[in-house]
Amino acid sequence: MITFDGSYFIGLMSGTSVDGIDGALMQMRAASDGSLHPHQLARASVDMPPDLRLELLALNESGSDELHRAALAANALVRCYADTVAQLLHRARIAPTDIVAIGAHGQTVRHRPQEGYTLQLNAPALLAELAQIAVVADFRTRDVAAGGQGAPLAPIFHHAVFSTNRPRAVLNLGGIANVTALRPGLPPIGFDTGPANALLDLWCLRHTGQPFDADGAWGRTGTCDDALLAEWIASDAWLAAAPPKSTGRDHFNAEWLDQRIPHGYAALATWREDIQATLVQLTAATVAQAVAQQAPDVEDVLVCGGGSRNGALMRALGARLNRPIALTDTAGVAAQDAEAMAFAWLAYAHCARIPAGIPAVTGVRGPRVLGAYYPA
CATH class of the missing domain: 3.30.420.40 (ATPase, nucleotide binding domain)
Incomplete structure (x- = not known):
């Protein structure tokens, strides 16, 4: 059994404001009661390129050639994610092989749980290739599939x-x-x-x-x-x-x-x-x-x-x-970094098989482990 005590995780967040990407590199440390708590070792922020920001906002609405544009935008977003990861590793002086996983939420462009779906633009396989680190993504869909709202996740x-x-x-x-x-x-x-x-x-x-x-x-x-x-x-x-x-x-x-x-x-x-x-x-x-x-x-x-x-x-x-x-x-949690830290913790929760989708929050039918895993 893997305890993950002392393990490193990265969280990435580009939120509804679409102004940039926040990243946090965390280490899980055991508390006196045996539970694990995240401790931040490094932070990084990358501004959203203006053209990409406008495209992501435009993709929140129906438009021409959406599928092609969405795929290109997802790849461009993930390249910004990879830049953020590189900054975190450099600042913490930690190698990619030391990181258990990256939690990458992606950019929400549709969220309609009442219609049975939620859509985040992301390219987690590309991120795993670029960063050479395993990626946990697609956090919302399992919760929605089990009758939940899929959000909030934090x-x-x-x-x-x-x-x-x-x-x-x-x-x-x-x-x-x-x-x-x-x-x-x-x-x-x-x-x-x-x-x-x-x-x-x-x-x-x-x-x-x-x-x-x-x-x-x-x-x-x-x-x-x-x-x-x-x-x-x-x-x-x-x-x-x-x-x-x-x-x-x-x-x-x-x-x-x-x-x-x-x-x-x-x-x-x-x-x-x-x-x-x-x-x-x-x-x-x-x-x-x-x-x-x-x-x-x-x-x-x-x-x-x-x-x-x-x-x-x-x-x-x-x-x-x-x-x-x-x-x-x-x-003890910087207000600017809290969401990125949350996704580092959600990546840990996925790897440790801890349910992050819970009825008291999302209305899901029962506790669910959230996310999909993309190996390095």
Whole structure:
């Protein structure tokens, strides 16, 4: 039996925001109770090439010659993954032969569990060839095949690294926001709560030319339209649905937003900034609503993901959650690296045959080991 104590795993993540690839090189170390915990040895980030970013975003919608374009985009993405892996190995001074496996999620371009499928662009066999390291990929499909949502995937990792002797929540602010509720002695629950960076970045790019609103500075020049915010929340049945639930750009996209901006709104002098400010509050309000309904007993909230760098969003969350919030850095996990670390842990879970698909999170019919293995 392989214990994996002292073993090395790499995690790679290119999330819904499609702004870059984050990588983490982890070592599994035994705790006093015999459980294994991941310790980060190196991190790396590679910016998404602008042309590839635009193509990946375009492939979220139907278009011409999709299959060919998707295959080329997957190969290009994996070459960026391989660059990230090379940086990690160089920084940690570890050889490829020392790594047990890479966890590579790929880029989600369709997520429709209600129709029985989810699709992530990836080329794991190519990554195994380029990196000369085994790859674990395709994490969502087994969960969906067994009746689950296929997402979120991080709660089982959050349970491993953030559990404490009191109830707490972990909030990931990627393109979509998701929450994990951790309670002593119980399995985690986790679910998507609604949009985060996906709509904020979309609106910012459209009206400023910048891919994201750095620190929320542009949005702070606007004013939240409380009436419009209430209409947005009331108009969306998905937001009111109980977990298990997951979502993505299939739902929260430009069409969703454009349909919900009232006719004539553009006549207002600061309407662009006001929409951005209202989107900030949309994320904060839907997260707070989800926590109040599904995890009212949590005493604190740890935040990770790219949205944790948006100061305006963090302040809005602090005001609405009415409990202490802090970055996951305070618990030993850099907020920027948490998702990449999660996929290193998921690669370990696959190799150790630990179920990462669990009913309390995704609604899967029973615990399932997730992922497909591509040897080096």
